[in-house]
Amino acid sequence: MFGTDPFWLVLVKTVVVFIGLVVIVMLTIWFERRVVGRMQNRIGPNRAGPQGLLQTLVDGIKLALKEEIIPITAHKAVYWLAPFLSAFAAFAAFAVIPFGPTVSMFGIETQLQLADFPQSVLYLLAVASIGIYGIVLSGWASGSTYPLLGGLRSSAQMISYELAMSLSFVAVFMYAGSMSTSEIVIAQEQLWFCVLLLPSFVIYVTAMVGETNRAPFDLPEAESELVGGFHTEYSSMKFAMFFLGEYINMITVSSIATTLFLGGYLAPWPFSLIPGINEGWWTILFWFVKVVLFVFMYVWLRGTLPRYRYDQFMAFGWKVLIPFALAWVVLTAAVRAFAIEYFEDVNMLLLGVGVMLVGVFIYLVYLQIRDARRAREPEPELPSGPMNLENEGFPVPPLPGQTFEYTPRASTTVSGGTEQEEVTDG
Amino acid sequence: MNELAQMNAVVEVGSAGEEWAFWICGTLAVIGALGLVLSRKTVHSALFVALTMINLAVLYITLGAPFLGFVQIIVYTGAVMMLFLFVLMLIGVDSSDSLIETLKGQRLAAILMVLALGVIAVAVIAIALDGTTTIGINEANAEHGGNVEGLASLMFTKYLLAMEIVAAVLITAAMGALVLAHRERWSPKRGQRELAEERADDFNRAGIHPGSLPSPGVLATSNAVGTPAILPDGSASELSIPVPLRGKKHPDIPAEPEQIAADFEEVAELSESETVREPEKLADVTGHLELDEVYPDSHNDEAGTGEFELPPAPDDEGRS
Structure with a gap:
């Protein structure tokens, strides 16, 4: 089967594979940037072309110039x-x-x-x-x-x-x-x-x-x-x-x-x-x-x-x-x-x-x-109960009515505090 | 197996295509061999060898031995030559051969030896091939159903002992190299923690700065790696220059810290005569701020020249 193709067909295949590869690379770079963007809670390139599809092309032209x-x-x-x-x-x-x-x-x-x-x-x-x-x-x-x-x-x-x-x-x-x-x-x-x-x-x-x-x-x-x-x-x-x-x-x-x-x-x-x-x-x-x-x-x-x-x-x-x-x-x-x-x-x-x-x-x-x-050394034990606001609220002083609680995952996470939420939402 | 396995060569042996391939690849291989001998830089020589090897591999493939061709590229071009390049690059990036003859009559002896080697090679091959009947690659391959299969069955039957001996020799060589290059570790390996503790100890004991050294300077005149950084007091920091460059002269690298400091002062003096350094102008720019707030030490500028002393800067080792 192989080696029997006429020369022009081999040429056609070569050109198609070459162009196809370049196009796939463009799409891959776009795909990577979009997906990794999603994974990092951001959007990724979305300006050039629909959904930012042409971003790689634009970058490529910039690079060449x-x-x-x-x-x-x-x-x-x-x-x-x-x-x-x-x-x-x-x-x-x-x-x-x-x-x-x-x-x-x-x-x-x-x-x-x-x-x-x-x-x-x-x-x-x-x-x-x-x-x-x-x-x-x-x-x-x-x-x-x-x-x-x-x-x-x-x-x-x-x-x-x-x-x-x-x-x-x-x-x-x-x-x-x-x-x-x-x-x-x-x-x-x-x-x-x-x-x-x-x-x-x-x-x-x-x-x-x-x-x-x-x-x-x-x-x-x-x-x-x-x-x-x-x-x-x-x-x-x-x-x-x-x-x-x-x-x-x-x-x-x-x-x-x-x-x-x-x-x-x-x-x-x-x-x-x-x-x-x-x-x-x-x-x-x-x-x-x-x-x-x-x-x-x-x-x-x-x-x-x-x-x-x-x-x-x-x-x-x-x-x-x-x-x-x-x-x-x-x-x-x-x-x-x-x-x-x-x-x-x-x-x-x-x-x-x-x-x-x-x-x-x-x-x-x-x-x-x-x-x-x-x-590794054992993690220092987290104190239980509410925080001492004056000392441990550093560097952000507590808002009026805000309370802090230790969560097992991160000692700095803030929970409770309705006013805090309003501030971040607004 | 379908017809693919029966197909032995990409190019038909004896065809016009094969002849073209021979003339092109043969010429390139000879050019590569000449380049190996004639080029002055060792890395260029290594590249020419790679060129020769790849062209020989293409010739093998056109002659109906694709397996040999690919193995030639993978093993010789990909592994052996790459190791050569590694060593060349690691021991000397710019070393070129000296043409001075250190041994008397070496060239003549070399030419004679090469000629002798050529005679021996031709003679041995001629004797070995004498009386051998050639049946062509296609028939030789057909016996076992393919090029790879034929090679495999020869390697594991007729030449089994030879293959085993070669393998043993190679492994012995590798083990020998390992033993010769092996160094016994006398003290336990220091990890990140030990090194960090050591640095902290040094700081406690002798006040040696535990952080990284200052990076080289980026000045208007130069940003080469040998340019010292300017400390807040205007002096140049010797520590910011990489150790191998300290005290070395290079046209692009003003490696004398004193020179850099002098240049810097010169530039500073030039700029003083213009706008930025004049205290009045500075006060204009900063508007409502008192000059003392911008430059707390400016009160010691008694002469009103616009020059005032900066507080003593910490020295190179971070001590104040």
Whole structure:
């Protein structure tokens, strides 16, 4: 099926994927700002266009028209190359993502996917490792300390988490019997791999957040430590390239998660009972909904979790994720070999073991958090009864008739006091 | 498996496309190899190696070995070269090679050795391939149902021992590096709490300022990181300059605190002759406020020159 498309059709697909990606990035940035706004009890951009939809476009035009500042100490050629490498790798990765099954396009039967070959998941990893060059080189070529540190941090982080990520793929390869993205999707027609290979899914989702430098793993751009990280010295269009690359990467890893674990363009369970639902153009819709779910998860994480400390983050990657992934791969290989040699039902056993492992994993993390909390000194006990207004009402003197009460959650919360409420309402 | 698994190469071997790919990628690979040897900056050399590796990977893919090509990029370009870059960037951002020959006759010896190595390589490969019949990549792949499957079955049957030995050697090397680089910790690790308590102790005992050091100055003349901050009394704070820059000369960084202080005073004197510093004008601007309220110390301006002493500022270590 692949490699048989006429040249013009490949060209059409390429252009559609390219433009589609840019548009999706625009929408993603808008979506993130709106959702994170809601999570922080504010509205988010709502001025440019309906519901603020065109905000990203306006920002993009502003960014492109800004003055370009190149540091004197920059290494010119490499400084130019880095943002292009970053954006190139981000776009290139999308070539092997399947959006749907075979459809008829301009009278030609073709797959809704730009390209596919027996090793396309490896291609994704290869392109991702080229993308790291963009970040490292931008850090080095800026000729400045913060970008250099940010670039080194970022690449160390991406290389470490790439290991866990690749290990999580191995179990998928074993069960799909292929490394081609379209075949992996087809292999999930009966059962999605996020159910059968739950630990792999958990590892991948954790690693993909680290891989894209997003909160809570956004250490390369830790503003309080590194200014802007690797792109501190970049401005105007070059900065826009990094920005674009980061968001495309986010969508790419979401699509990979969808393809490898959530059944790609296949319909979710209750709908999948309808015969023939996994055919035709509208399977793109299922793919899109799943990707949006992942993007929402990204935004949710960003709105919820504080940033990790760097050493804790690396220790988590090397001492928790990778050993866990290795053990899981060995177990999967054993079960798979057993299933092929003896009987198929052992797959269900794997499912059970997987669920148990994830449970144990979460419980261990919980224990660690609980112990860390207990190790701290006990909270000072709150006095009970009404407050001594003269001393403890500081810094706000009580209004006439206002009384204070301690609440268990925050000692500063004010309750009672009708006049106080009137003041805040008015 | 459907026809996808049977498909071995993106480009048909022996086609015009493959020939084009060879000429383009081959040229780029040679350029990369030359760049490696000829460029003065080590980071540029490393980048040229990456270019060569990627082009070789593309050639592998066009020759019907996509797995090898991708692994080449993931392992060599993505991991090995990246580690090289790491080390280069960490040890010296700007180190370039010196062209002075330290060993006599080194270049000549190097050329001879490279030629000898080339002869050996060609001879060994020629001998090894002599008498081998070629069946082409498609047939070799078809035997096991695909490129990856073929490689896997060779690795785990015919070359199992070789693979195990390579793995053992690599693990030994990694363990050796760990042992050599390992440092025994003699004292318990100090956490945030211990460090904070230590700072508080220092403050109690010697009055050392427990907070962060003052940040560098942002003046009209310079805002470089080596510019000292001006303290309220007009003197420059040595503590605001990062330790490695203290006492160093750089065209952009006036690192002499005295010089900065002198510049600052000069600017202050210039501005005095204009509006803002004149006490009468200041009183006009502030309207109903008495001058004493704005500048409580202005009463010691007896000469009426507009200059008055500021209260003694705390010194660099935060003691008054």
